[in-house]
Amino acid sequence: MKLFKNLLESVKPHFEKGGKLEKLYPVYDGFATFLFVPGHTAHSGAHVRDGIDLKRTMITVVLALVPALLFGMWNVGYQHYKALGETVGFWDQFLFGAIKVVPMVVVSYAVGLGIEFAFCVIKKHQINEGYLVTGMLIPLIMPVDIPLWMVALSVVFAVVLGKEVFGGTGMNILNPALTARAFAFFAYPSYMSGDKVWINTSTEAGQSVVDGYSGATALGELATTGSTSLSPMDMFIGSIPGSIGETSVIAILIGAAILLITGIGSWRIMFSALLGGVAMGLIFNWVAPYATSPEQQSFMGTPFWQHLIMGGFAFGIVFMATDPVSAAQTTRGKWIYGFLVGLLCIMIRVFNPAYPEGVMMAILFMNVMAPLIDHYVIEANIKRRKKRVQVKVKTA
Amino acid sequence: MSDLIKIKRGVDIKLVGKAEQLYGNTEQPETFALKPTDFPGIRVKLSVKEGDEVKAGTPILYNKDRKEVKFCSPVSGEIAEIVRGDKRKLLEIRILADKEIQYQDFGAGDAKTMDREAVKEKLLASGCWPLIRQRPYNIVANPERTPKAIFISCFDTAPLAADIDFVVHGQENEFQAGIDALARLTDGKIHLGVDGRTNPSTVFTNCKGVELHRFRGPHPAGNVGVQIHNIDPINRGDAVWTLNPQDVIIIGRLFLSGKFDANINVAVAGSEVSKPRYTKVVLGTSVKNILEGNVSQNKNRYISGNVLTGTRIKPDGYLGFYDRQITVIPEGDQDQFFGWITPNPNKFSISRTLVSWMQPNKKYRLDTAMNGEERAFVVTGEYEKVFPFDIYPVQLLKSIMIKDIESMENLGIYEVVEEDFALCEVVCTSKIPVQETVREGLDLMLKELGD
Numbered sequence: 001m002k003l004f005k006n007l008l009e010s011v012k013p014h015f016e017k018g019g020k021l022e023k024l025y026p027v028y029d030g031f032a033t034f035l036f037v038p039g040h041t042a043h044s045g046a047h048v049r050d051g052i053d054l055k056r057t058m059i060t061v062v063l064a065l066v067p068a069l070l071f072g073m074w075n076v077g078y079q080h081y082k083a084l085g086e087t088v089g090f091w092d093q094f095l096f097g098a099i100k101v102v103p104m105v106v107v108s109y110a111v112g113l114g115i116e117f118a119f120c121v122i123k124k125h126q127i128n129e130g131y132l133v134t135g136m137l138i139p140l141i142m143p144v145d146i147p148l149w150m151v152a153l154s155v156v157f158a159v160v161l162g163k164e165v166f167g168g169t170g171m172n173i174l175n176p177a178l179t180a181r182a183f184a185f186f187a188y189p190s191y192m193s194g195d196k197v198w199i200n201t202s203t204e205a206g207q208s209v210v211d212g213y214s215g216a217t218a219l220g221e222l223a224t225t226g227s228t229s230l231s232p233m234d235m236f237i238g239s240i241p242g243s244i245g246e247t248s249v250i251a252i253l254i255g256a257a258i259l260l261i262t263g264i265g266s267w268r269i270m271f272s273a274l275l276g277g278v279a280m281g282l283i284f285n286w287v288a289p290y291a292t293s294p295e296q297q298s299f300m301g302t303p304f305w306q307h308l309i310m311g312g313f314a315f316g317i318v319f320m321a322t323d324p325v326s327a328a329q330t331t332r333g334k335w336i337y338g339f340l341v342g343l344l345c346i347m348i349r350v351f352n353p354a355y356p357e358g359v360m361m362a363i364l365f366m367n368v369m370a371p372l373i374d375h376y377v378i379e380a381n382i383k384r385r386k387k388r389v390q391v392k393v394k395t396a
Numbered sequence: 397m398s399d400l401i402k403i404k405r406g407v408d409i410k411l412v413g414k415a416e417q418l419y420g421n422t423e424q425p426e427t428f429a430l431k432p433t434d435f436p437g438i439r440v441k442l443s444v445k446e447g448d449e450v451k452a453g454t455p456i457l458y459n460k461d462r463k464e465v466k467f468c469s470p471v472s473g474e475i476a477e478i479v480r481g482d483k484r485k486l487l488e489i490r491i492l493a494d495k496e497i498q499y500q501d502f503g504a505g506d507a508k509t510m511d512r513e514a515v516k517e518k519l520l521a522s523g524c525w526p527l528i529r530q531r532p533y534n535i536v537a538n539p540e541r542t543p544k545a546i547f548i549s550c551f552d553t554a555p556l557a558a559d560i561d562f563v564v565h566g567q568e569n570e571f572q573a574g575i576d577a578l579a580r581l582t583d584g585k586i587h588l589g590v591d592g593r594t595n596p597s598t599v600f601t602n603c604k605g606v607e608l609h610r611f612r613g614p615h616p617a618g619n620v621g622v623q624i625h626n627i628d629p630i631n632r633g634d635a636v637w638t639l640n641p642q643d644v645i646i647i648g649r650l651f652l653s654g655k656f657d658a659n660i661n662v663a664v665a666g667s668e669v670s671k672p673r674y675t676k677v678v679l680g681t682s683v684k685n686i687l688e689g690n691v692s693q694n695k696n697r698y699i700s701g702n703v704l705t706g707t708r709i710k711p712d713g714y715l716g717f718y719d720r721q722i723t724v725i726p727e728g729d730q731d732q733f734f735g736w737i738t739p740n741p742n743k744f745s746i747s748r749t750l751v752s753w754m755q756p757n758k759k760y761r762l763d764t765a766m767n768g769e770e771r772a773f774v775v776t777g778e779y780e781k782v783f784p785f786d787i788y789p790v791q792l793l794k795s796i797m798i799k800d801i802e803s804m805e806n807l808g809i810y811e812v813v814e815e816d817f818a819l820c821e822v823v824c825t826s827k828i829p830v831q832e833t834v835r836e837g838l839d840l841m842l843k844e845l846g847d
Contacts, residue, residue: 033769038731041728045814046704047706049822053736060749169774170774324776324777381787389632
């Protein structure tokens with residue numbers, strides 16, 4: 001501890017006014033405040049302050065993502081060896097996955113934080129912690145086989161056009177992680193959808209993919225054939241093909257518990273999104289017999305509760321829809337926003353002709369709508385206040 | 397009895413060092429001071445110079461734009477020093493007090509037989525007037541206006557606050573006389589907000605000519621702003637006046653004895669006070685005698701008022717005009733290694749990201765650390781947990797930041813003052829200077845629209 005302190009003190013003069021690296025002060029400040037929460041005391045207003053700060057908030061979300069990350073690593077290996085028809089131990093599976101996933105995480109953080117630092121230096125701002133979460137989310141919502149340069153490019157797009165052009169952390173309209181995914185999805189659709197991308201099937205000498213192997217996700221199968229070979233239990237545990245972090249409902253629930261217990265994630269959004277998903281699922285179940293094609297009939301007839309454990313629904317409503325910056329900000333707005341996210345997720349998923357998933361689109365769409373929802377919620381509050389005066393005038 | 401209004405949103409920050417219900421003996425300090433900084437939104441001018449002799453009730457300052465509003469000396473003695481800051485801004489007018497206070501005589505009188513103008517004149521002449529504050533804007537009341545009602549909160553829920561029932565004990569007559577005088581000033585009612593969790597003092601429950609309202613809930617239930625919002629909210633064009641119960645008593649004494657007798661009882665509290673208890677002082681007292689030998693040897697923060705809204709003072713500073721409490725807590729100027737992830741059981745948080753949430757009844761020895769740096773607004777829903785108004789706090793703050801007067805008005809700025817936002821500032825993850833911002837908004841409105 002003393003060591004760090006001395007180190008920081010010794011390099012500090014270079015970064016201060018007049019120093020050689022004066023312009024890089026935000027970078028120095030970023031590292032210094034990462035190591036030590038500065039002993040600043042309250043100057044104006046309240047003399048005591050809550051123990052929380054943005055670093056703690058963000059790190060709590062990152063911790064909540066760790067179960068999904070670890071499970072994702074294992075699942076990448078598990079799916080790989082399953083496709084090759086080989087039985088290997090747990091650690092071999094995990095190691096294989098780690099070798100695939102860790103570079104994606106590293107690339108995401110390196111590129112994203114690099115841009116963030118650069119913008120802070122240009123704008124002479126302090127470094128905001130927002131990217132800590134985004135940087136972890138981006139690899140978790142990508143398929144494992146996506147090339148690293150695509151990850152990097154998506155990050156650049158998301159951070160620059162999704163966030164910095166709006167003014168940086170706290171000012172963005174869209175969720176940056178989903179912006180990255182949307183970019184990759186539209187720029188490189190063949191790497192982001194279909195039934196080849198979810199499982200790494202690279203083979204070495206003497207290995208081959210087993211006959212009759214399918215790498216399709218549950219939703220992919222449902223959309224094309226109307227049924228899926230994956231059992232609900234597998235979907236719940238997460239040993240199925242899919243984006244790295246999205247498959248395991250159990251791991252996501254652990255994350256959700258962390259967010260809800262600490263109070264960092266909005267329970268209103270999570271709960272209302274769940275309600276929205278259930279509602280749409282039930283509506284589909286009800287109208288399924290009237291669908292035009294037999295595939296549609298059986299896709300719509302999928303029991304509503306299965307929608308909740310398939311695809312990215314759980315991951316989306318726990319980690320994406322709850323992003324406080326891009327979600328609705330008023331209490332009532334959160335209920336409406338969450339409900340519509342859930343509703344649209346399932347609706348787009350079933351009706352989307354191009355791609356059988358709707359979580360990304362639903363959340364991005366609702367991100368755009370969130371300010372409008374808030375606007376009307378606040379207008380209602382203003383009207384209430386104005387009405388108070390009118391009532392008085394009448395009675396007077 | 398009266399209606400019970402439950403306040404759900406808010407939080408009680410439990411601190412170590414609550415004042416014991418005893419009066420400590422302190423010698424009368426040598427100096428007293430009036431601090432113009434206690435009166436936001438107005439420009440004051442001096443009516444004395446250094447070396448002048450004054451009595452208790454002699455005007456020292458007056459409002460430049462409304463000359464009838466005078467700020468009078470609480471004690472008799474000699475003007476010792478006029479302290480100025482940057483650009484010759486008046487900071488303190490220090491008075492070297494006589495051993496025995498000489499009072500200027502304003503003549504006793506029964507307010508019930510006086511008309512509104514006579515009561516007003518008496519309050520203005522004696523220096524009692526500034527004790528009355530006006531909302532919107534939290535300023536000294538404008539004597540040309542007639543408030544739609546007067547509100548007095550008779551309990552204080554702020555951390556380590558003085559027990560008002562205790563400090564007003566035995567002053568029924570003075571309180572009633574004060575209420576009688578105030579009743580002359582409004583066509584509306586006088587509302588008293590009392591604590592629904594306890595048996596309020598008979599000083600309040602036996603008071604005549606008032607309407608009692610019981611409030612139950614965590615801080616800020618004791619804030620008069622919350623009470624106004626629930627009883628009779630302030631609309632555009634309205635003005636209401638507010639007072640502290642002890643100030644009603646000072647006004648009462650004026651009518652009973654003809655003197656500006658500014659004796660008050662204050663709580664001396666906080667984790668760094670060796671013997672936290674109450675003490676009898678005069679308005680504007682130096683805190684030196686009260687604290688000397690009674691505080692720990694640490695680096696301390698001395699606060700006139702409570703930890704949420706009080707003003708930082710020096711250990712030999714002066715009690716603020718509206719403060720009825722002195723708090724001493726440790727400074728928190730130490731860097732904390734990886735402080736953003738350590739469990740910090742000794743820090744307070746409304747989130748459950750620190751382990752302290754598992755000890756709901758823990759009393760904290762909080763210091764003044766910010767626990768982080770200022771950031772953009774990110775977290776939502778946080779202010780709303782501690783802000784029991786039908787107002788959107790973040791949106792209102794943002795409208796203040798962009799100086800959008802129409803939005804500020806629409807979003808309810810007339811109903812709030814700095815203290816109502818104090819808890820928002822405490823819990824803010826992004827460490828935004830909330831109270832300062834609210835004050836800027838109020839000053840801007842005042843400048844544009846007048847009082």
